[in-house]
Amino acid sequence: MSRDPRPSVVWARQARLTLVVAKKDAMIYYLKAPVITFGLIFPVFFFLAFAIGRSMPPGALVPGMLAMAVFFSASAVGPLITPWERQARTYERLATSPASLEAILLGDLLAAAAFGAAVSLIPLGLGLAVTSAHVVSPGRLLSGVTLGAVAFGALGVLLAARGTNAPSEVMMLSNLVRLPLIFVSGVFVPLADLPAWSQWVGVLSPLSYCVDLVRASLGETAIFPPWVSAGALVAFAAAFVALAVLFHRRRRWTGT
Amino acid sequence: MDAIDVRGLTRRYGSLLAVDHVSFTVRQGEILGFLGPNGAGKSTTVRMLTGYLAPSEGTALLDGHDIVTDGLAARQRLGVVPEEASVYQDLTVWQNVMLMAELYGVPRARRTRHGGELLALFGLDARKVDKGRSLSKGLRQRLMLCMALVGEPAILFLDEPTTGLDVASARLIRETVSRMNREQGLTVFLTTHNLEEANELCHRVAIIHRGRLAAVDTPQALRGTIEARRSVEVVFAVAPCAMPAVSDPRAVIETFAGGAGIRIYTSMPGAAAQEVAAWAMECGLDIESIATRAPSLEEVFLAITGPRAPAAEARR
Helix, strand or coil: CCCCCCHHHHHHHHHHHHHHHHHHHHHHHHCCHHHHHHHHHHHHHHHHHHHCCCCCCHHHHHHHHHHHHHHHHHHHCHHHHHHHHHHCCCHHHHHCCCCCHHHHHHHHHHHHHHHHHHHHHHHHHHHHHHCCCCCCCHHHHHHHHHHHHHHHHHHHHHHHCCCCCCHHHHHHHHHHHHHHHHHHCCCCCCHHHCCHHHHHHHHCCHHHHHHHHHHHHCCCCCCCCHHHHHHHHHHHHHHHHHHHHHHHHHHHHHCC | CCCEEEEEEEEEECCEEEEEEEEEEECCCCEEEEECCCCCCHHHHHHHHCCCCCCCEEEEEECCEECCCCHHHHHHCEEEECCCCCCCCCCEHHHHHHHHHHHCCCCHHHHHHHHHHHHHHCCCHHHCCCEHHHCCHHHHHHHHHHHHHCCCCCEEEEECCCCCCCHHHHHHHHHHHHHHHHHHCCEEEEECCCHHHHHHHCCEEEEEECCEEEEEECHHHHHHCCHHHCEEEEEECCCCCCCCCCCCCCCEEEEECCCCEEEEECCCHHHHHHHHHHHHHHHCCCEEEEEEECCCHHHHHHHHHCCCCCCCCCEC
Protein backbone atom coordinates (compact mmCIF):
# COMPACT_ATOMS: atom_id res chain seq x y z
CA MET A 1 0.00 0.00 0.00
CA SER A 2 1.68 3.17 -1.14
CA ARG A 3 1.38 6.24 1.09
CA ASP A 4 3.03 8.50 -1.48
CA PRO A 5 1.19 11.85 -1.33
CA ARG A 6 2.29 13.12 -4.77
CA PRO A 7 -0.74 14.14 -6.88
CA SER A 8 0.23 11.81 -9.72
CA VAL A 9 0.32 8.87 -7.30
CA VAL A 10 -2.99 9.88 -5.73
CA TRP A 11 -4.57 10.16 -9.19
CA ALA A 12 -3.20 6.78 -10.24
CA ARG A 13 -4.54 5.21 -7.03
CA GLN A 14 -7.98 6.75 -7.55
CA ALA A 15 -8.00 5.61 -11.19
CA ARG A 16 -7.32 2.06 -9.99
CA LEU A 17 -10.10 2.36 -7.42
CA THR A 18 -12.45 3.46 -10.23
CA LEU A 19 -11.74 0.12 -11.89
CA VAL A 20 -12.31 -1.74 -8.60
CA VAL A 21 -15.72 -0.07 -8.18
CA ALA A 22 -16.60 -0.83 -11.82
CA LYS A 23 -15.64 -4.48 -11.31
CA LYS A 24 -17.78 -4.63 -8.18
CA ASP A 25 -20.76 -3.18 -10.07
CA ALA A 26 -20.28 -5.62 -12.94
CA MET A 27 -20.13 -8.62 -10.60
CA ILE A 28 -23.10 -7.60 -8.47
CA TYR A 29 -25.45 -5.74 -10.80
CA TYR A 30 -24.67 -6.17 -14.49
CA LEU A 31 -23.54 -9.72 -15.18
CA LYS A 32 -26.97 -11.14 -14.42
CA ALA A 33 -29.09 -12.85 -17.04
CA PRO A 34 -32.26 -10.82 -16.30
CA VAL A 35 -30.39 -7.52 -16.58
CA ILE A 36 -28.78 -8.46 -19.88
CA THR A 37 -32.05 -9.78 -21.26
CA PHE A 38 -33.92 -6.66 -20.17
CA GLY A 39 -31.23 -4.46 -21.73
CA LEU A 40 -31.85 -6.18 -25.07
CA ILE A 41 -35.55 -6.89 -25.09
CA PHE A 42 -36.87 -3.53 -23.95
CA PRO A 43 -35.42 -1.38 -26.77
CA VAL A 44 -36.04 -3.99 -29.47
CA PHE A 45 -39.72 -4.42 -28.63
CA PHE A 46 -40.24 -0.74 -27.98
CA PHE A 47 -38.93 -0.01 -31.44
CA LEU A 48 -40.82 -2.82 -33.14
CA ALA A 49 -44.03 -1.56 -31.53
CA PHE A 50 -43.49 1.68 -33.38
CA ALA A 51 -42.16 0.30 -36.65
CA ILE A 52 -44.47 -2.63 -37.40
CA GLY A 53 -47.21 -1.70 -39.84
CA ARG A 54 -45.37 1.32 -41.16
CA SER A 55 -43.77 1.31 -44.57
CA MET A 56 -40.16 1.40 -43.43
CA PRO A 57 -37.35 -0.59 -45.02
CA PRO A 58 -35.92 -2.99 -42.38
CA GLY A 59 -32.48 -1.39 -42.65
CA ALA A 60 -33.91 1.95 -41.53
CA LEU A 61 -34.80 0.39 -38.18
CA VAL A 62 -31.21 -0.35 -37.28
CA PRO A 63 -29.87 3.09 -36.21
CA GLY A 64 -32.81 3.81 -33.91
CA MET A 65 -32.78 0.33 -32.43
CA LEU A 66 -29.03 0.50 -31.84
CA ALA A 67 -29.20 3.94 -30.22
CA MET A 68 -32.09 2.79 -28.03
CA ALA A 69 -30.14 -0.28 -26.94
CA VAL A 70 -27.20 1.90 -25.94
CA PHE A 71 -29.48 4.37 -24.20
CA PHE A 72 -31.55 1.89 -22.21
CA SER A 73 -28.80 -0.53 -21.30
CA ALA A 74 -26.31 2.15 -20.21
CA SER A 75 -28.84 4.05 -18.11
CA ALA A 76 -30.97 1.17 -16.81
CA VAL A 77 -29.09 -0.03 -13.73
CA GLY A 78 -26.93 2.96 -12.81
CA PRO A 79 -29.73 5.01 -11.22
CA LEU A 80 -30.47 2.14 -8.86
CA ILE A 81 -26.99 1.24 -7.63
CA THR A 82 -26.57 3.91 -4.94
CA PRO A 83 -30.16 3.57 -3.61
CA TRP A 84 -29.77 -0.23 -3.56
CA GLU A 85 -26.50 0.05 -1.70
CA ARG A 86 -27.89 2.57 0.76
CA GLN A 87 -30.86 0.28 1.37
CA ALA A 88 -28.67 -2.83 1.67
CA ARG A 89 -26.37 -0.89 4.04
CA THR A 90 -23.25 -1.50 2.00
CA TYR A 91 -22.84 2.09 0.83
CA GLU A 92 -21.45 3.50 4.08
CA ARG A 93 -18.48 1.17 4.05
CA LEU A 94 -17.77 1.98 0.41
CA ALA A 95 -17.98 5.70 1.17
CA THR A 96 -15.62 5.36 4.14
CA SER A 97 -13.03 3.46 2.09
CA PRO A 98 -10.07 5.31 0.54
CA ALA A 99 -12.02 5.61 -2.74
CA SER A 100 -12.98 9.24 -3.35
CA LEU A 101 -16.54 10.17 -4.25
CA GLU A 102 -15.37 10.88 -7.80
CA ALA A 103 -13.74 7.45 -8.06
CA ILE A 104 -16.93 5.76 -6.88
CA LEU A 105 -19.13 7.68 -9.33
CA LEU A 106 -16.73 7.19 -12.23
CA GLY A 107 -16.60 3.48 -11.40
CA ASP A 108 -20.40 3.36 -11.58
CA LEU A 109 -20.26 5.26 -14.88
CA LEU A 110 -17.58 3.00 -16.32
CA ALA A 111 -19.53 -0.17 -15.51
CA ALA A 112 -22.72 1.31 -17.02
CA ALA A 113 -20.96 2.48 -20.17
CA ALA A 114 -19.15 -0.82 -20.70
CA PHE A 115 -22.43 -2.70 -20.24
CA GLY A 116 -24.30 -0.38 -22.62
CA ALA A 117 -21.63 -0.61 -25.32
CA ALA A 118 -21.32 -4.40 -24.99
CA VAL A 119 -25.09 -5.03 -25.10
CA SER A 120 -25.49 -2.79 -28.15
CA LEU A 121 -23.23 -5.09 -30.15
CA ILE A 122 -26.05 -7.65 -30.29
CA PRO A 123 -28.70 -5.49 -32.06
CA LEU A 124 -25.93 -4.09 -34.23
CA GLY A 125 -24.81 -7.57 -35.27
CA LEU A 126 -28.39 -8.66 -35.88
CA GLY A 127 -29.19 -5.51 -37.84
CA LEU A 128 -26.16 -5.87 -40.08
CA ALA A 129 -26.77 -9.59 -40.58
CA VAL A 130 -30.49 -9.59 -41.44
CA THR A 131 -31.10 -6.19 -43.03
CA SER A 132 -29.52 -4.15 -45.79
CA ALA A 133 -27.91 -1.79 -43.28
CA HIS A 134 -24.14 -1.49 -43.50
CA VAL A 135 -21.49 0.57 -41.77
CA VAL A 136 -20.05 3.39 -43.86
CA SER A 137 -18.15 5.14 -41.09
CA PRO A 138 -16.74 2.87 -38.34
CA GLY A 139 -15.27 5.92 -36.55
CA ARG A 140 -18.69 7.56 -36.20
CA LEU A 141 -20.23 4.27 -35.14
CA LEU A 142 -17.56 3.72 -32.51
CA SER A 143 -17.80 7.27 -31.17
CA GLY A 144 -21.62 7.20 -31.26
CA VAL A 145 -21.81 3.97 -29.28
CA THR A 146 -18.98 4.63 -26.80
CA LEU A 147 -19.58 8.31 -26.14
CA GLY A 148 -23.33 7.68 -26.07
CA ALA A 149 -22.81 4.90 -23.52
CA VAL A 150 -20.65 7.23 -21.41
CA ALA A 151 -23.20 10.06 -21.53
CA PHE A 152 -26.13 7.74 -20.70
CA GLY A 153 -24.10 6.05 -17.94
CA ALA A 154 -23.46 9.52 -16.53
CA LEU A 155 -27.19 10.24 -16.71
CA GLY A 156 -27.74 7.12 -14.58
CA VAL A 157 -25.14 8.31 -12.07
CA LEU A 158 -26.91 11.67 -11.86
CA LEU A 159 -30.32 10.08 -11.34
CA ALA A 160 -28.81 7.92 -8.56
CA ALA A 161 -27.58 11.02 -6.76
CA ARG A 162 -31.09 12.10 -5.88
CA GLY A 163 -31.58 12.08 -2.11
CA THR A 164 -33.62 8.92 -1.66
CA ASN A 165 -32.91 5.37 -0.56
CA ALA A 166 -36.04 3.96 -2.20
CA PRO A 167 -35.24 2.27 -5.54
CA SER A 168 -38.90 2.52 -6.59
CA GLU A 169 -38.78 6.33 -6.38
CA VAL A 170 -35.56 6.44 -8.40
CA MET A 171 -37.05 4.07 -10.98
CA MET A 172 -40.04 6.37 -11.39
CA LEU A 173 -37.81 9.41 -11.78
CA SER A 174 -35.57 7.52 -14.18
CA ASN A 175 -38.46 6.58 -16.47
CA LEU A 176 -39.92 10.06 -16.20
CA VAL A 177 -36.67 11.47 -17.57
CA ARG A 178 -35.71 8.77 -20.05
CA LEU A 179 -38.95 7.89 -21.81
CA PRO A 180 -39.78 11.41 -23.08
CA LEU A 181 -36.25 11.72 -24.46
CA ILE A 182 -36.97 8.91 -26.92
CA PHE A 183 -39.69 10.91 -28.63
CA VAL A 184 -37.73 14.12 -29.08
CA SER A 185 -34.35 12.71 -30.06
CA GLY A 186 -34.91 11.45 -33.58
CA VAL A 187 -35.00 7.77 -32.63
CA PHE A 188 -38.14 6.80 -34.51
CA VAL A 189 -38.17 9.66 -36.99
CA PRO A 190 -35.03 11.57 -38.03
CA LEU A 191 -34.65 14.84 -36.16
CA ALA A 192 -34.91 16.83 -39.39
CA ASP A 193 -38.44 15.44 -39.99
CA LEU A 194 -39.73 16.36 -36.54
CA PRO A 195 -41.73 19.55 -35.86
CA ALA A 196 -39.66 22.66 -35.15
CA TRP A 197 -40.45 22.73 -31.41
CA SER A 198 -39.41 19.11 -31.13
CA GLN A 199 -36.15 19.82 -32.92
CA TRP A 200 -35.37 22.57 -30.42
CA VAL A 201 -36.09 20.28 -27.50
CA GLY A 202 -34.12 17.52 -29.23
CA VAL A 203 -30.99 19.68 -29.17
CA LEU A 204 -31.13 19.48 -25.38
CA SER A 205 -31.19 15.68 -25.38
CA PRO A 206 -27.92 13.68 -25.35
CA LEU A 207 -29.76 10.88 -27.14
CA SER A 208 -30.14 13.11 -30.23
CA TYR A 209 -26.36 13.29 -30.71
CA CYS A 210 -25.89 9.56 -30.24
CA VAL A 211 -28.67 8.82 -32.76
CA ASP A 212 -27.17 11.33 -35.19
CA LEU A 213 -23.72 9.75 -35.05
CA VAL A 214 -25.15 6.26 -35.44
CA ARG A 215 -27.39 7.31 -38.37
CA ALA A 216 -24.41 8.90 -40.10
CA SER A 217 -22.27 5.82 -39.49
CA LEU A 218 -24.89 3.70 -41.28
CA GLY A 219 -25.05 6.01 -44.30
CA GLU A 220 -28.03 8.16 -43.34
CA THR A 221 -28.01 11.95 -43.31
CA ALA A 222 -26.58 13.59 -40.18
CA ILE A 223 -27.98 16.81 -38.75
CA PHE A 224 -24.87 17.81 -36.81
CA PRO A 225 -21.20 17.62 -37.79
CA PRO A 226 -19.62 14.60 -36.06
CA TRP A 227 -17.37 16.75 -33.87
CA VAL A 228 -20.42 18.63 -32.58
CA SER A 229 -22.18 15.38 -31.68
CA ALA A 230 -19.07 13.92 -30.05
CA GLY A 231 -18.39 17.15 -28.16
CA ALA A 232 -22.01 17.40 -27.03
CA LEU A 233 -21.95 13.83 -25.65
CA VAL A 234 -18.71 14.52 -23.76
CA ALA A 235 -20.14 17.79 -22.42
CA PHE A 236 -23.37 16.10 -21.29
CA ALA A 237 -21.35 13.36 -19.56
CA ALA A 238 -19.13 15.90 -17.78
CA ALA A 239 -22.12 18.01 -16.71
CA PHE A 240 -24.05 14.97 -15.40
CA VAL A 241 -21.07 13.73 -13.37
CA ALA A 242 -20.35 17.23 -12.00
CA LEU A 243 -23.99 17.58 -10.91
CA ALA A 244 -23.94 14.11 -9.35
CA VAL A 245 -20.80 15.01 -7.36
CA LEU A 246 -22.49 18.23 -6.26
CA PHE A 247 -25.64 16.40 -5.10
CA HIS A 248 -23.66 13.74 -3.24
CA ARG A 249 -21.50 16.40 -1.55
CA ARG A 250 -24.60 18.34 -0.54
CA ARG A 251 -26.03 15.19 0.92
CA ARG A 252 -22.83 14.59 2.85
CA TRP A 253 -23.02 18.12 4.24
CA THR A 254 -26.70 18.06 5.08
CA GLY A 255 -26.55 14.50 6.37
CA THR A 256 -29.82 13.54 4.66
CA MET B 1 1.26 11.49 18.18
CA ASP B 2 -2.23 10.43 19.19
CA ALA B 3 -4.04 7.97 16.93
CA ILE B 4 -7.21 10.07 17.08
CA ASP B 5 -7.25 13.74 18.00
CA VAL B 6 -10.76 15.19 17.95
CA ARG B 7 -11.00 18.98 18.12
CA GLY B 8 -14.32 20.71 18.69
CA LEU B 9 -16.22 18.32 16.44
CA THR B 10 -19.74 19.59 15.89
CA ARG B 11 -22.65 18.43 13.76
CA ARG B 12 -25.94 20.20 13.19
CA TYR B 13 -29.01 18.85 11.40
CA GLY B 14 -30.88 22.07 10.76
CA SER B 15 -31.58 23.49 14.21
CA LEU B 16 -30.74 20.22 15.99
CA LEU B 17 -27.28 20.12 17.51
CA ALA B 18 -26.46 16.40 17.34
CA VAL B 19 -22.79 16.66 18.36
CA ASP B 20 -21.69 19.73 20.27
CA HIS B 21 -18.00 20.71 20.20
CA VAL B 22 -16.67 17.32 21.22
CA SER B 23 -12.91 17.07 21.90
CA PHE B 24 -10.89 14.09 23.05
CA THR B 25 -7.87 12.01 22.08
CA VAL B 26 -7.22 8.30 21.65
CA ARG B 27 -3.63 7.16 22.17
CA GLN B 28 -1.84 4.78 19.81
CA GLY B 29 -2.68 1.20 20.77
CA GLU B 30 -5.57 2.20 23.02
CA ILE B 31 -9.11 0.83 23.02
CA LEU B 32 -11.56 3.66 23.68
CA GLY B 33 -15.16 2.79 24.45
CA PHE B 34 -17.66 5.38 23.26
CA LEU B 35 -20.86 5.13 25.24
CA GLY B 36 -24.09 7.05 25.33
CA PRO B 37 -27.85 6.61 25.31
CA ASN B 38 -29.74 6.29 22.03
CA GLY B 39 -29.65 9.60 20.17
CA ALA B 40 -26.74 10.94 22.22
CA GLY B 41 -24.58 11.47 19.11
CA LYS B 42 -22.43 8.33 19.08
CA SER B 43 -23.04 7.19 15.53
CA THR B 44 -22.97 10.76 14.21
CA THR B 45 -19.52 11.18 15.78
CA VAL B 46 -18.32 7.91 14.25
CA ARG B 47 -19.73 8.88 10.86
CA MET B 48 -17.84 12.17 10.97
CA LEU B 49 -14.60 10.50 12.05
CA THR B 50 -14.84 7.92 9.28
CA GLY B 51 -15.55 10.54 6.61
CA TYR B 52 -19.15 9.57 5.86
CA LEU B 53 -20.56 12.83 7.22
CA ALA B 54 -18.98 16.26 7.04
CA PRO B 55 -18.59 18.07 10.38
CA SER B 56 -20.43 21.39 10.72
CA GLU B 57 -17.50 22.67 12.79
CA GLY B 58 -14.23 21.38 14.13
CA THR B 59 -12.13 18.57 12.81
CA ALA B 60 -10.16 15.49 13.82
CA LEU B 61 -6.76 14.06 13.01
CA LEU B 62 -6.54 10.33 12.36
CA ASP B 63 -2.94 9.19 12.58
CA GLY B 64 -1.98 12.79 11.85
CA HIS B 65 -4.28 13.19 8.82
CA ASP B 66 -7.06 15.77 8.95
CA ILE B 67 -10.45 14.20 8.17
CA VAL B 68 -11.63 17.39 6.43
CA THR B 69 -8.60 18.50 4.41
CA ASP B 70 -6.82 15.15 3.99
CA GLY B 71 -9.74 12.74 4.07
CA LEU B 72 -8.43 10.14 1.62
CA ALA B 73 -5.17 9.65 3.55
CA ALA B 74 -7.11 9.56 6.83
CA ARG B 75 -9.49 6.91 5.47
CA GLN B 76 -6.57 4.82 4.23
CA ARG B 77 -5.61 4.32 7.90
CA LEU B 78 -9.04 3.09 8.98
CA GLY B 79 -10.95 -0.13 9.15
CA VAL B 80 -14.66 0.47 9.66
CA VAL B 81 -17.55 -1.72 10.74
CA PRO B 82 -20.47 0.72 10.50
CA GLU B 83 -23.60 0.27 12.60
CA GLU B 84 -26.10 -2.09 10.95
CA ALA B 85 -23.88 -2.37 7.88
CA SER B 86 -24.05 -5.46 5.78
CA VAL B 87 -21.95 -7.44 3.35
CA TYR B 88 -22.57 -7.67 -0.39
CA GLN B 89 -25.23 -10.37 -0.51
CA ASP B 90 -24.45 -11.46 -4.07
CA LEU B 91 -20.71 -11.82 -3.56
CA THR B 92 -19.11 -14.79 -1.89
CA VAL B 93 -17.34 -14.51 1.45
CA TRP B 94 -13.99 -14.50 -0.34
CA GLN B 95 -15.09 -11.93 -2.95
CA ASN B 96 -16.33 -9.60 -0.19
CA VAL B 97 -12.95 -9.72 1.55
CA MET B 98 -10.97 -9.32 -1.68
CA LEU B 99 -13.12 -6.36 -2.76
CA MET B 100 -12.27 -4.48 0.42
CA ALA B 101 -8.59 -5.42 0.11
CA GLU B 102 -8.57 -3.98 -3.41
CA LEU B 103 -10.27 -0.81 -2.22
CA TYR B 104 -7.48 -0.40 0.34
CA GLY B 105 -4.81 -1.10 -2.29
CA VAL B 106 -3.44 -4.27 -0.73
CA PRO B 107 -1.20 -6.03 -3.30
CA ARG B 108 -2.55 -9.29 -4.70
CA ALA B 109 -0.15 -11.73 -2.96
CA ARG B 110 -0.58 -10.02 0.40
CA ARG B 111 -4.36 -9.76 0.19
CA THR B 112 -4.64 -13.43 -0.74
CA ARG B 113 -2.46 -14.50 2.19
CA HIS B 114 -3.90 -12.04 4.71
CA GLY B 115 -7.49 -12.65 3.58
CA GLY B 116 -7.02 -16.39 4.08
CA GLU B 117 -5.55 -15.83 7.54
CA LEU B 118 -8.44 -13.61 8.57
CA LEU B 119 -11.08 -16.07 7.36
CA ALA B 120 -9.36 -18.80 9.37
CA LEU B 121 -9.10 -16.53 12.41
CA PHE B 122 -12.84 -15.78 12.33
CA GLY B 123 -13.86 -19.34 11.53
CA LEU B 124 -15.07 -18.53 8.02
CA ASP B 125 -12.64 -20.53 5.91
CA ALA B 126 -15.17 -23.33 5.40
CA ARG B 127 -17.72 -20.78 4.10
CA LYS B 128 -15.34 -19.13 1.63
CA VAL B 129 -17.42 -19.80 -1.49
CA ASP B 130 -20.82 -19.17 0.11
CA LYS B 131 -22.74 -16.05 -0.87
CA GLY B 132 -23.14 -13.28 1.68
CA ARG B 133 -26.92 -13.83 1.69
CA SER B 134 -26.50 -17.34 3.08
CA LEU B 135 -24.69 -16.22 6.25
CA SER B 136 -26.28 -15.87 9.66
CA LYS B 137 -26.08 -12.52 11.45
CA GLY B 138 -23.16 -13.72 13.55
CA LEU B 139 -21.20 -14.95 10.54
CA ARG B 140 -22.00 -11.76 8.62
CA GLN B 141 -20.58 -9.70 11.47
CA ARG B 142 -17.44 -11.85 11.52
CA LEU B 143 -17.11 -11.31 7.77
CA MET B 144 -17.46 -7.56 8.26
CA LEU B 145 -14.61 -7.69 10.75
CA CYS B 146 -12.51 -9.54 8.15
CA MET B 147 -13.41 -6.87 5.59
CA ALA B 148 -12.43 -4.10 8.00
CA LEU B 149 -9.13 -5.74 8.91
CA VAL B 150 -7.94 -6.92 5.50
CA GLY B 151 -6.73 -3.39 4.68
CA GLU B 152 -4.35 -3.64 7.65
CA PRO B 153 -5.71 -0.55 9.40
CA ALA B 154 -3.96 1.39 12.15
CA ILE B 155 -7.33 2.38 13.66
CA LEU B 156 -10.39 0.17 13.81
CA PHE B 157 -13.85 1.73 14.20
CA LEU B 158 -16.44 -0.67 15.54
CA ASP B 159 -19.99 0.64 15.82
CA GLU B 160 -22.04 -1.73 17.97
CA PRO B 161 -20.11 -4.78 16.75
CA THR B 162 -21.73 -7.41 18.97
CA THR B 163 -25.31 -6.17 19.21
CA GLY B 164 -27.75 -8.99 18.57
CA LEU B 165 -25.07 -11.64 18.10
CA ASP B 166 -24.97 -15.14 19.53
CA VAL B 167 -22.69 -15.61 22.51
CA ALA B 168 -20.00 -17.48 20.56
CA SER B 169 -19.72 -14.85 17.80
CA ALA B 170 -19.72 -11.96 20.28
CA ARG B 171 -17.02 -13.62 22.34
CA LEU B 172 -14.90 -14.45 19.30
CA ILE B 173 -15.08 -10.84 18.12
CA ARG B 174 -14.19 -9.45 21.56
CA GLU B 175 -11.29 -11.86 22.02
CA THR B 176 -9.89 -11.25 18.54
CA VAL B 177 -10.09 -7.47 18.82
CA SER B 178 -8.47 -7.59 22.24
CA ARG B 179 -5.68 -9.86 20.99
CA MET B 180 -4.97 -7.68 17.94
CA ASN B 181 -4.81 -4.67 20.23
CA ARG B 182 -2.35 -6.40 22.58
CA GLU B 183 -0.18 -8.08 19.97
CA GLN B 184 -0.28 -5.67 17.04
CA GLY B 185 -0.94 -2.36 18.79
CA LEU B 186 -4.21 -1.85 16.89
CA THR B 187 -6.06 1.28 18.07
CA VAL B 188 -9.77 0.60 18.51
CA PHE B 189 -12.67 3.04 18.74
CA LEU B 190 -15.57 0.99 20.05
CA THR B 191 -19.12 2.27 20.16
CA THR B 192 -21.27 0.05 22.30
CA HIS B 193 -24.34 -0.18 24.48
CA ASN B 194 -22.86 -3.18 26.22
CA LEU B 195 -21.27 -1.81 29.38
CA GLU B 196 -19.87 -5.19 30.35
CA GLU B 197 -18.10 -5.27 27.01
CA ALA B 198 -16.74 -1.75 27.50
CA ASN B 199 -15.56 -2.63 30.99
CA GLU B 200 -13.83 -5.76 29.74
CA LEU B 201 -12.23 -4.38 26.58
CA CYS B 202 -11.58 -0.69 26.97
CA HIS B 203 -8.60 1.10 28.41
CA ARG B 204 -10.70 4.26 28.66
CA VAL B 205 -14.34 5.09 28.23
CA ALA B 206 -15.90 8.27 26.85
CA ILE B 207 -19.55 8.99 27.63
CA ILE B 208 -21.48 11.27 25.32
CA HIS B 209 -24.78 12.73 26.49
CA ARG B 210 -27.06 15.05 24.53
CA GLY B 211 -24.29 15.63 22.00
CA ARG B 212 -21.72 16.71 24.57
CA LEU B 213 -18.87 14.75 26.04
CA ALA B 214 -19.81 14.04 29.65
CA ALA B 215 -16.82 12.00 30.80
CA VAL B 216 -13.59 10.44 29.54
CA ASP B 217 -11.54 8.24 31.83
CA THR B 218 -10.64 4.68 32.72
CA PRO B 219 -13.59 2.53 33.82
CA GLN B 220 -12.03 2.29 37.28
CA ALA B 221 -11.61 6.06 37.64
CA LEU B 222 -15.16 6.67 36.39
CA ARG B 223 -16.52 4.26 38.98
CA GLY B 224 -14.66 6.27 41.62
CA THR B 225 -16.43 9.47 40.57
CA ILE B 226 -19.77 8.50 42.07
CA GLU B 227 -18.98 7.96 45.72
CA ALA B 228 -22.59 7.75 46.76
CA ARG B 229 -22.90 4.46 44.85
CA ARG B 230 -20.08 2.73 46.76
CA SER B 231 -21.50 0.06 49.01
CA VAL B 232 -20.97 -2.65 51.61
CA GLU B 233 -22.59 -6.04 51.12
CA VAL B 234 -23.11 -8.22 54.20
CA VAL B 235 -24.67 -11.67 54.18
CA PHE B 236 -25.79 -13.07 57.57
CA ALA B 237 -26.32 -16.72 58.44
CA VAL B 238 -29.98 -15.90 59.24
CA ALA B 239 -31.99 -12.82 58.39
CA PRO B 240 -31.56 -10.15 61.05
CA CYS B 241 -34.72 -8.96 62.77
CA ALA B 242 -33.53 -5.33 62.73
CA MET B 243 -31.39 -3.19 60.45
CA PRO B 244 -28.01 -1.91 61.60
CA ALA B 245 -27.48 1.81 62.12
CA VAL B 246 -24.50 3.49 60.48
CA SER B 247 -23.09 6.91 61.23
CA ASP B 248 -23.15 8.17 57.61
CA PRO B 249 -26.36 10.25 57.46
CA ARG B 250 -26.69 9.75 53.69
CA ALA B 251 -26.41 5.96 53.86
CA VAL B 252 -29.17 3.92 52.20
CA ILE B 253 -29.77 0.36 53.35
CA GLU B 254 -31.43 -2.26 51.13
CA THR B 255 -32.01 -5.93 51.80
CA PHE B 256 -31.39 -8.74 49.33
CA ALA B 257 -31.09 -12.56 49.17
CA GLY B 258 -34.29 -13.30 51.09
CA GLY B 259 -33.60 -10.71 53.74
CA ALA B 260 -30.40 -12.40 54.97
CA GLY B 261 -28.23 -9.96 53.06
CA ILE B 262 -28.05 -6.20 53.28
CA ARG B 263 -26.41 -3.64 51.00
CA ILE B 264 -25.52 -0.22 52.40
CA TYR B 265 -24.85 2.56 49.88
CA THR B 266 -22.49 4.99 51.54
CA SER B 267 -19.60 7.29 50.78
CA MET B 268 -17.65 5.59 53.65
CA PRO B 269 -17.90 1.84 52.97
CA GLY B 270 -14.92 0.90 55.18
CA ALA B 271 -16.32 2.60 58.27
CA ALA B 272 -19.78 1.21 57.56
CA ALA B 273 -18.36 -2.34 57.30
CA GLN B 274 -16.75 -1.98 60.71
CA GLU B 275 -19.95 -0.60 62.23
CA VAL B 276 -22.05 -3.47 60.80
CA ALA B 277 -19.52 -6.05 62.05
CA ALA B 278 -19.62 -4.54 65.56
CA TRP B 279 -23.44 -4.40 65.50
CA ALA B 280 -23.61 -8.07 64.39
CA MET B 281 -21.37 -9.12 67.29
CA GLU B 282 -23.56 -7.21 69.74
CA CYS B 283 -26.69 -8.86 68.36
CA GLY B 284 -25.06 -12.31 68.24
CA LEU B 285 -25.50 -12.60 64.45
CA ASP B 286 -23.10 -14.72 62.42
CA ILE B 287 -21.72 -13.02 59.28
CA GLU B 288 -21.19 -15.34 56.29
CA SER B 289 -19.53 -12.73 54.08
CA ILE B 290 -18.80 -9.02 54.06
CA ALA B 291 -17.40 -7.01 51.13
CA THR B 292 -17.09 -3.44 49.98
CA ARG B 293 -18.10 -2.79 46.42
CA ALA B 294 -17.37 -0.01 43.90
CA PRO B 295 -20.21 1.14 41.64
CA SER B 296 -20.56 -0.67 38.32
CA LEU B 297 -19.95 1.07 35.02
CA GLU B 298 -23.67 0.79 34.45
CA GLU B 299 -24.32 2.83 37.58
CA VAL B 300 -21.77 5.41 36.47
CA PHE B 301 -23.44 5.54 33.06
CA LEU B 302 -26.88 6.05 34.59
CA ALA B 303 -25.57 8.68 37.00
CA ILE B 304 -24.12 10.63 34.07
CA THR B 305 -26.84 10.11 31.49
CA GLY B 306 -29.96 9.49 33.56
CA PRO B 307 -32.87 11.94 33.76
CA ARG B 308 -31.36 13.69 36.79
CA ALA B 309 -27.88 13.86 35.30
CA PRO B 310 -26.13 17.21 35.55
CA ALA B 311 -25.43 19.20 32.38
CA ALA B 312 -22.67 17.45 30.43
CA GLU B 313 -19.29 18.73 31.48
CA ALA B 314 -16.40 16.48 30.57
CA ARG B 315 -14.77 14.81 33.56
CA ARG B 316 -11.21 13.92 32.68
